[in-house]
Amino acid sequence: MKPVTPSHKYIWCCLFAMVLLGACDSIWRKEQPKALARVGEKYLYTADVIALMGKNLSKEDSASFVTNYINNWASKQLLLDKAKINLPEDKLADYDALVADYRTDLYTRAYKEALVQQVNDSTVSKAQIESFYEKEKENFRLKEMLVKLRFVALPKDFLNKVEVAERLKNFGEKDRIVLDSISVQFRKTSFNDSIWITASRIIDEIPPLTFENVDKQLKKSQFLNLEDDNGVYLAKILDVRPVDDIAPLSFIEPTIEQVLLSRRKLDFIRKLETEVIDEAIKKKEFEIYETDKNNKRYEDE
Known part of the structure; x- marks a missing residue:
């Protein structure tokens, strides 16, 4: 049985389709970002620097800013690369853990603040202030x-x-x-x-x-x-x-107001953290594994 060979018409159709796809790709391809500098596999792009420049800078000041920024960026990248090569592995691991912790804290703090702002009640009644003052008088010497x-x-x-x-x-x-x-x-x-x-x-x-x-x-x-x-x-x-006398309410009132607002915020965050954990447990997204008294699980690991 003779092998089937494609006809000339079929080959031309395929070539036409490839050219057409290539043309479409060139039409819809996004413009590649313009790089200002490179260190190893890392690039500094124009958009990154423009976002940091002041709008009222002159041409001379802009050029100076860009040059200084590029040099500072390159210096940091080169030193970072050398640090990764020359620092001990245990130190690098410690620093990576600190960076990860900081990143987590940064994100979670921003999220908490956003939620607090959504439900924030910044009003404190006179009765609340007076009640707190009467209870805590001795702390306002x-x-x-x-x-x-x-x-x-x-x-x-x-x-x-x-x-x-x-x-x-x-x-x-x-x-x-x-x-x-x-x-x-x-x-x-x-x-x-x-x-x-x-x-x-x-x-x-x-x-x-x-x-x-x-x-x-x-x-x-x-x-x-x-x-x-x-x-x-x-x-x-x-x-x-005189000194050591109890502060008058009219003087200490702004401080009490801030204390009450801070307590309200802390109470909200504690409640939020508890609710997040409870919800995760219900959805089986969070589990705590039991260990024996001798911590055998960890010893085995």
Whole structure:
């Protein structure tokens, strides 16, 4: 029996199909990324560098940035290759494990944060803050003195110091209006006497005060009239909370709010981790293998 040989027509059809497929491949093939540099089998592509460049760089700055980036990239790759060759195997294994752990932590932390943001309730009620404050009062002992006061810093050559001092002491409605109207002549002002301020901040604002004399100078109902080379400092002390006293709620409230929000976040993450494990166990995606008391399983391995 003679072997069957393909006809000329069949051969031409095959060749035509191959050419057609080649043409289609050239049409639909994606443009290959442009490489800027190569180290061994690793390539640095233009797109990688462009993504890091600032939009407002000049041509000269752009060229300098690209050159420096290529050199830094090449240096890292070459040193990495040498490290893999010259470092002991056990060290490489340790570093690979650290990298894997870091990668896992990075991904899982980002995922947890994304879930927290989705269900995040950033509101804390006044009642929750007050309840926490009452329970934890002893943990809010002051590390430094707190003061309520109003004060002004005047230029040394200011003419109406006496009037300003009297109005600052009285601080009725008319006094406030007058002081506000001339406040552009003052060096510094603080008329909000309802908030607590730390002694260290007051010392920064009133240089004649120091940590050595602050206890004597800052007393409730006292009026300060201090002076240095830069000017005159007038202050009316309304209230004082000494060191080791319990911090007032109005001062500690922002801290309590952050503590409660942090606890809420931690509770959510703990619940999430527990639910993930429970779900995996139900789906038989996670198993813990029992071992005997002598850890025979591990010894055998």
